[in-house]
Amino acid sequence: MPIWLLAIVVFVISPLIAPGSVTPSALTAMLPFAGVMAIAALGQTLVITHGGIDLSVPGVMAISAVCVTKLAQGGQLPTPACVLLGIAAGALSGLVIGVAVVRFSVAAFVASLAVNSLLTGLVLVVSGGFPGTAHPAVSAFAVSSFAGVPTLFLLATLLVxxxxxxxxxSVAGRRFIAVGxxxxxxxxxxxxTSIHGVMAYVLAGTAYAAAGMLLAAYLRTPDLQLGQxxxxxxxxxVVLGGTLLRGGISSIIATAVAALFLTQLGQVVLAAGASTAMQLLIQALVLAAAIILRGVDWRRFVRFRNEPVHPQKQ
Structure with a gap:
């Protein structure tokens, strides 16, 4: 089932499972988180388009969040400098992973997981275990809205x-897809090909950093585990959006719709009284189902169903 239909279905059945989950106030509270997920998933799409996978998302989001909270707190650094530092941290992380994968043929999940562990430790060292508070001006931007639509969601839509x-x-974009x-x-x-392969991880790291900083600004006093x-x-x-895990075929817009679907699904599960653990379990089941169904050749199944049955000769 296309992700567009799944998104419509989840919004239709949401009131039946959790009354009040599609009210204007509920949607206004949900859309910023959908925007953050869409930005982070955008980065993951670029990597998976090239047949890789990036497990550094939590670490990059956490270190960028610390940049706009702990480092900006008390005027240690100007806020614009903290934002640039967060973006640079994400891009540098992606560069390290990209070079390891493309130049030294390290498995993508190994390289990205190693960088994630390094960043997690760095976050604890820099923050001292306390993330700090985002600058009021940055938080005001993150929680603002335009015509009733959250700014974070509008920004994510623009980026997508x-x-x-x-x-x-663009020519560069078509070449990027061709490499994948x-x-x-x-x-x-x-x-x-090497340049495009490395740039996939650099741009992905930049997207994770942007998502982490925006989420930290929205929460104002975020948890250090905000990216987990x-x-x-x-x-x-990415998988629900139709991007193939082996690379080559991707749709950023479909990925964004899938991010909206997953966010609303998570909100409904929590509103229905389920625990956070149950929410993660459902997300895992959705991912597993998407991967399994993606591997089914439905055209072959339809051909089999439509084939005439010939009586066996006696």
Whole structure:
């Protein structure tokens, strides 16, 4: 079932499971988190388009959150400098992973998991176990809205549309996708595959950093584990959006719709009285179901059902 239909279904059945879950106030509270997930999932889409996977999401989101909270608190650094530092941290993390994967042929999950562990330790050292509080001006921007729509959701929508247009309409974007579809073929076409491979992780790290800072600003006093739940959900959103795990085919807009679907699903589960553990379990089941169904050749199944049955000869 296309993710668009799944999103419609979850919004239709939400009031039946948890009354009040699609009221204007409930949607206004849900959309900022959907926007944050869409931005983080955008980065994961770029990596999976190249057949990789990035497990550094929690670490990058946490270190960028510390940049706009702990480092900005008390005027230690100007807020714009803290934002740039957070973006730089995400990009540098992606660069390290990209070079390890592309240049030294380290498995993507190994390289990204190692960087995630390094960042997690760095977060504890820098923060001292206390994340701090975001600057009031930054928080005011994060919690603001325009025409009743949360600013974070509008910003995420803008980023998703721009990324979609760049990938689908620009020469650089088409080359990026071509590398994901097949490195040997891309090399024959004269494309510098190594650069595109590394840039996938750099841009992904930048997206995670942006998501982490926006979430920290929205929460104002975030938890140091704020990115843990995005480890699984970003991958789930990418798979539900139709991106192939082996790379080559992707849809950033469909990934964003999947992020909206997963966020609303999580909100409904919590509103129904389920625990956070149950929410994670349901997300894991959704991911598993998406991967299994993605591997089924439905056209072959339909052909089998439509084949005429011939009586056996006696």
């Amino acid at each position: 549309v721009v990324a979609h247009l760049v990938l689908k309409q 579809a097949g490195v040997p073929s891309a090399r024959i076409a004269g494309i510098h 739940s995005y480890q699984l959900t970003t991958i789930a959103a």
